[in-house]
Amino acid sequence: MTRNMMRLRRMAPLLAALVLAGCGDGGVNEVRTWMKKVQKDTKPSVKPLPAAKPFLPYAYNPGGAPEPFSPDKLLTEMARVAEASGSQYKPDTSRPKELLENYPLDTMRMVGTLQKAGVHYALVQIDKAVYQVRAGQRIGENYGVVTRVTDGAIQIREVMQDATGDWVEREATIELHDSKETGK
Template identity: 65%
Template structure:
């Protein structure tokens, strides 16, 4: 058994000597390449001179100002020959001070041949007939029925043109009045 052990040890030493030489050769080659290789780095370009720009925003009108847009729309509305343009100089009626969404139709009543709608605004009740002005958008009541009021409103679109739109106030049931 000692001969086999000796042969085994001798074979292991021979193999260890062979294996180490390959690693040493690789390390030597890597060291040689490192010494011969010189990195080529291009120099950085000189920075450009910075010229500050003086922005005079305080002296100019803000292009995104809603007031600027409103002023332009008002100027365009004054000179417009639009047939839908409302009379802005006429005195306003009482119900033109309230938006339509605050009004509730709670009933109708007949006086002679004229049908009136009963509108509740807050805790007050008002009588409205066809032809009467109503709402904040230059509305005119076009028809009073038993179940609804038809209203023609005139509003400005995004381009400043006056356009008509129809609105309706429907009779509120007892459950919806609360």
């Protein structure tokens, strides 16, 4: 093979690429033409902003009215509300506590039920000791009273103070502990 022939073979792929590149623009001109047409035809429409309303400051004129931020007024109102609403739930703190009132409810587990002389009892385990609980009995640290004992749960009505100091009622439940969960 001659030297010119070798050079031609080396340059053949480069020449083929140049010929193919020159054949078309890849559709770029069509896209540019379309974009110019859309840009020319599109008219943006922006709604004008509404007119600003003038600000009219409120002039406070006490004119002998009570001070709205007075601590005395606030304390008086809180005492009046506490007397009107919170006293109906206030527990008797002077009575002696029962044994189960010394334990929080979350330390108690219901492990079963039994019936004696027509009275339904729940068996409650605290640590390793088991206690019998019936409706009407006091339980828990929040002045709780057992309202109902069923085969699956103990229903309790507790009385506690909220953030404002009012005594409010809330319902609590201790459900039967399933021994299958622990593998016992």
